[in-house]
Amino acid sequence: MNKVIVVGGGAAGMLAALGAARGGAMVTLVERNEKLGKKVYITGKGRCNVTNACDAERFRAHVVKNPRFLFSALNAFSPDDMMELLPSLGCPVMVERGDRVFPQSEKASDVTKALERELVRLHAQILLNTRVSGLAAQTGHILGVTTMEHGFLAGDKVILCTGGQSYPTTGSTGDGYGWLQSLGHTVYPPLPSLIPLTSGADWVKELQGLSLKNVRLTLKNGKKTLYTEIGEMLFTHFGISGPLVLSASAYLAELDSYTLTLDLKPGLTAEQLDARLLRELDASGKKQLKTLLCSLYPARLAELMPALCAIPPETQANEITKEQRARLVQGAKALEIPISGTRPLSEAVITRGGASVREINPATMESKLISGLYVAGELLDVDALTGGFNLQIAFSTGVLAGRAAAE
Numbered sequence: 001m002n003k004v005i006v007v008g009g010g011a012a013g014m015l016a017a018l019g020a021a022r023g024g025a026m027v028t029l030v031e032r033n034e035k036l037g038k039k040v041y042i043t044g045k046g047r048c049n050v051t052n053a054c055d056a057e058r059f060r061a062h063v064v065k066n067p068r069f070l071f072s073a074l075n076a077f078s079p080d081d082m083m084e085l086l087p088s089l090g091c092p093v094m095v096e097r098g099d100r101v102f103p104q105s106e107k108a109s110d111v112t113k114a115l116e117r118e119l120v121r122l123h124a125q126i127l128l129n130t131r132v133s134g135l136a137a138q139t140g141h142i143l144g145v146t147t148m149e150h151g152f153l154a155g156d157k158v159i160l161c162t163g164g165q166s167y168p169t170t171g172s173t174g175d176g177y178g179w180l181q182s183l184g185h186t187v188y189p190p191l192p193s194l195i196p197l198t199s200g201a202d203w204v205k206e207l208q209g210l211s212l213k214n215v216r217l218t219l220k221n222g223k224k225t226l227y228t229e230i231g232e233m234l235f236t237h238f239g240i241s242g243p244l245v246l247s248a249s250a251y252l253a254e255l256d257s258y259t260l261t262l263d264l265k266p267g268l269t270a271e272q273l274d275a276r277l278l279r280e281l282d283a284s285g286k287k288q289l290k291t292l293l294c295s296l297y298p299a300r301l302a303e304l305m306p307a308l309c310a311i312p313p314e315t316q317a318n319e320i321t322k323e324q325r326a327r328l329v330q331g332a333k334a335l336e337i338p339i340s341g342t343r344p345l346s347e348a349v350i351t352r353g354g355a356s357v358r359e360i361n362p363a364t365m366e367s368k369l370i371s372g373l374y375v376a377g378e379l380l381d382v383d384a385l386t387g388g389f390n391l392q393i394a395f396s397t398g399v400l401a402g403r404a405a406a407e
């Protein structure tokens with residue numbers, strides 16, 4: 001019977017421990033916090049969007065970095081498997097808009113409780129309040145881990161599930177990165193992803209609190225479109241946020257030059273919008289432009305639009321030239337939002353970067369450099385969009401590592 005040590009009791013660690021214990025291993029799950037799954041508790045605004053009820057192909061389409069690495073993991077433990085596992089452990093689930101899956105109780109804590117109950121039933125040892133301080137390996141083979149509270153813990157296999165570096169108060173402080181590097185692994189720098197964006201533009205800050213629905217956000221690098229989607233976004237005191245912005249941020253990290261544009265009227269072509277503007281201008285006589293634009297935009301945006309299109313706001317409808325009308329159409333269909341960067345990593349939903357997947361066997365999650373060492377979850381250089389995909393990546397890679405380590 002293999003003695004398997006799982007480091008980190010988050011989403012990946014709980015499932016790795018479960019996979020190993022069900023595979024017949026003697027499991028010790030080591031967690032630095034006073035409880036398991038502290039980050040799981042805050043997922044999905046406390047409701048935990050636990051997975052996405054889609055097939056493997058659609059799943060991989062939502063994975064931004066290294067989707068192909070997940071073939072075996074998603075095959076070994078799919079979203080369907082997660083949707084069967086939770087109810088079997090007393091936590092029924094429901095599917096919402098966008099195939100997002102939540103516990104029926106709408107309590108993230110019920111997900112962790114269900115998994116913890118199963119670990120206890122399987123006699124996995126759970127060491128809480130125990131922080132691993134390093135890994136011990138000799139001649140390319142893992143020997144165990146050192147802890148601050150219990151000294152050296154010997155293990156035949158060690159599964160690293162210490163997560164990324166976002167929301168560090170949940171315990172994810174990036175401890176795994178340094179250990180992997182010291183054992184020769186390549187670790188890409190941790191960067192924020194699924195994160196609000198900052199802007200230095202005064203007009204963006206002036207709109208703080210304004211939320212826009214049914215707009216299209218497009219991110220481009222030169223002529224290449226990296227992201228384009230219709231949905232919701234929000235102006236804030238530092239820049240922009242909301243679902244569209246978080247998703248777009250997943251494509252930003254490694255780019256040096258990009259443009260972010262907003263189509264405020266995605267349901268109309270430029271020609272249709274121009275025709276509508278012409279009609280309204282003709283019918284509005286001496287009405288000021290900013291007043292007229294209130295029929296197209298929320299009042300605060302209507303107030304700013306003339307200046308953003310280089311037209312004096314007091315200009316009357318019957319004074320608008322053809323060129324100015326063209327600028328109004330351009331402003332509506334492709335309003336550029338100047339971006340200065342992202343909010344800090346500590347505020348990111350996930351961490352981009354991490355352990356290079358080239359040095360991990362995708363069929364087992366075992367390190368190709370150190371035998372007996374496995375890596376799962378957000379610590380890997382794999383990341384996805386919102387919708388339950390990131391937790392499922394942690395679950396799938398965790399289960400696969402646990403099963404392989406038990407063999």
Ligand SMILES: Cc1cc2nc3c(=O)[nH]c(=O)nc-3n(C[C@H](O)[C@H](O)[C@H](O)COP(=O)(O)OP(=O)(O)OC[C@H]3O[C@@H](n4cnc5c(N)ncnc54)[C@H](O)[C@@H]3O)c2cc1C
Nearest residue numbers: 008010011012032043044049132163171377378388390391
């Ligand atoms: C606010 C927020 C909302 C989110 N909502 C969703 C959502 O609804 N759906 C979704 O799919 N994803 C969501 N995510 C992302 C998701 O939570 C993560 O991708 C996922 O938790 C990663 O799992 P993990 O096990 O790899 O890492 P983590 O969950 O971060 O777990 C790592 C664990 O390792 C422990 N640890 C770290 N270092 C040590 C050490 N030295 N010794 C012992 N233990 C250690 C930590 O305490 C922690 O418990 C959200 C993230 C955030 C921040």
